Amino acid sequence: MALCKRRGFIFPSSEIYGGVGSTYDYGHYGVLLKNNVKAEWWRSMLQERDDIVAIDSAIIQHPRVWEASGHLAGFTDPLVDCRTCKLRFRADKLGDAQCGRKPSKRPGEGPDCELTDAREFNLMFETHVGPVVDSASVAYLRPETAQGIFINFKNVLQFARMKPPFGIAQIGKSFRNEITTGNFIFRTREFEQMEMEFFVPPAEAERWHQHWMDERMRWYTDLGIRPDNLMLRPHGADELSHYSSATSDLEYRFPMGFSELEGIANRGDFDLTQHAQHSGEKLEYFDQQTKERYVPHVIEPAAGVDRAMLAFIVDAYDTEEVEGRQRTVLRLHPRIAPVKVAVLPLVSKEGMPERAREIFESVRGRIPAEFDEGGSIGKRYRRQDEIGTPWGVTVDGQTLEDDTVTLRDRDSLEQVRVPVDGLADALEVRLTEPWRSPKLSD
């Protein structure tokens, strides 16, 4: 968290006004990292396969969407109040909570605690559309992007000429009025999702569920997450959502323990059937070849952008001792690293800054680059290590003589001498090569 703030990845939101609980703003490198993570997700969904199309649906949808989806009736947390300390708790999480007067005790176990009965509290943010605040104008901020996909199922069948098995993918913000937030950007009220709904013939649902568990696991490991920090955990019968016949959580070993990074659910025909009933539209597929008409079943890998970022940062974070000094380094996969190459003059004289600037200008159009001439070379490298820049190019005295530069590798710290001519090409080749996280010092 300190590095994220120090290097401008993530700031507490509205900080000059004292902040808003569990809300964060992303700074420069945070935005670049986030854009890269989203681009990699799109790439895996759209560019590396043919059977998925994209969608971007509105945050404020028709209120009946949430009636059909079950959110209006069932997307609730049970809450209890303490009449003494006025605090409010999740009834199902009292064990994790602290009494407002005696924090060493749990609510209900303090000497003066007077807890009310639990009542259900809906987690959707409510607002009003139009000038009149009445029941007809009530609308909700979507608590998930998935429903925006289901209600467009028919449009996609009709206009994108898809047939099962096929998927619809979406990235966008969702909102949940959580009582218990926390663990930095792990659980926030406003968050960004990457969800894909994959529509399949009912008999193939189990096979595709397995396929997507494998694929999503591979996505994280391909982008550098260490496999032993990932785990697939099937939900027990008591954990399953009302819509799901099987869900596995892809969990990551966060600092607070293994926690959900992504849920991969078999939603069956629940959503399409519900929306068909509530809207009166037929949401089914007619197979011209087999003459079969059926409601597709749905496999859903639902990831969080913010959680994925947290996992990538946590997994990449490393400290080691180099020549007697402590070095902090973010060993991010080059494809998601905010900056790919830093171009640095060794010292601020003898024409080095000018030559370095020229070299920077020659590569920046093709590869995200940064030019930095301020401070000692060691300090500049420490800064690039902390933002996870995989390669550093140093322009030194020899550069001015033979037009070569040193190319430094963030992880191995190896420096090789390469010609300036063809530098961008060399870097682009490195970017497409498979990459594995080096053995970390811890």
Add this chain to the structure above:
Amino acid sequence: MALCKRRGFIFPSSEIYGGVGSTYDYGHYGVLLKNNVKAEWWRSMLQERDDIVAIDSAIIQHPRVWEASGHLAGFTDPLVDCRTCKLRFRADKLGDAQCGRKPSKRPGEGPDCELTDAREFNLMFETHVGPVVDSASVAYLRPETAQGIFINFKNVLQFARMKPPFGIAQIGKSFRNEITTGNFIFRTREFEQMEMEFFVPPAEAERWHQHWMDERMRWYTDLGIRPDNLMLRPHGADELSHYSSATSDLEYRFPMGFSELEGIANRGDFDLTQHAQHSGEKLEYFDQQTKERYVPHVIEPAAGVDRAMLAFIVDAYDTEEVEGRQRTVLRLHPRIAPVKVAVLPLVSKEGMPERAREIFESVRGRIPAEFDEGGSIGKRYRRQDEIGTPWGVTVDGQTLEDDTVTLRDRDSLEQVRVPVDGLADALEVRLTEPWRSPKLSD
């Protein structure tokens, strides 16, 4: 609009539930186009210059942000009700409205009209954070992304080591509870903004205002908008917002006439001064060299993603007669076109689909491509023309003999024979070449 729906760019939102007024969902090609437009904006802000950093702030910020910005008190429209027909109108736009009983008349001029006095109605969407609906929990959906930038000014100074002149850029959703929406995606209650706040020494404000008017104009024309469809219109004194000393609207010739595409404002020191007063933080810059301390002035180019998309689509839309048949074509700049190349077997036999598939697989990793084997070649080309695909590759009998394909240009309809070997290279080169919209037939 018909093309947008037919080809899966844009759908009315929540359509199976009868829709939500002026709310749209983006389909597959809409998302690809939108992602490209946003990527080009980021490129112009971050990759082509050194003096701008990115940010991504929360939609639900501290309520005091809107107190300081003036939105809570002043972001209102004056409304009047008609007691007879129960309709509600903008008091300042009665001339454009229709009486609910006699649509040929204006409200107030119908025989039974009984209009109330105007009252101010705030355009911010209101919601409540936390479980209790009381005044302490009120929060707003941001009506603009700009304020999220101002409240992070100090963080950027401190952690991104920037000094004026420098900018902070953001892309994100904003929400305005407009009474009068319409013109497709031109004015919607939920919309996406691309805003950049450029902080400059006060004496340089006018010069930078001109710089950004030129730059933003260039951005649109570089991406193919015809210059005669763009116009810079300075605001009159009566139009200026409370925060602005000078604003010019960059207007586009939409089908309903020249209308605002982007506003480029000189906001002076209004925002930083307001937030400094309300938060108690010093939001100023101390110049080490001149020993001067000052509150930077702000130049703001504020664009709408949805409006930019509408302008790109409108500008690119063309119909012409080719060999006696009508052809509809989206002459999008190749850099923003959703798909860059379509690979099509001439007919579905003699090994052409298999060879076309191989060629498609060989280019898709490097360039957004589509493979299409269904229907006549003419029909498939019409489809690609309508989604604006700049190049088509046809695999025919000759391909199987000499490993060449025809490369068809969307605009000129010229077909040239090129070797399969090096096809991806050839396409990448074309993508980086300057492009100009061809003379349109209308």
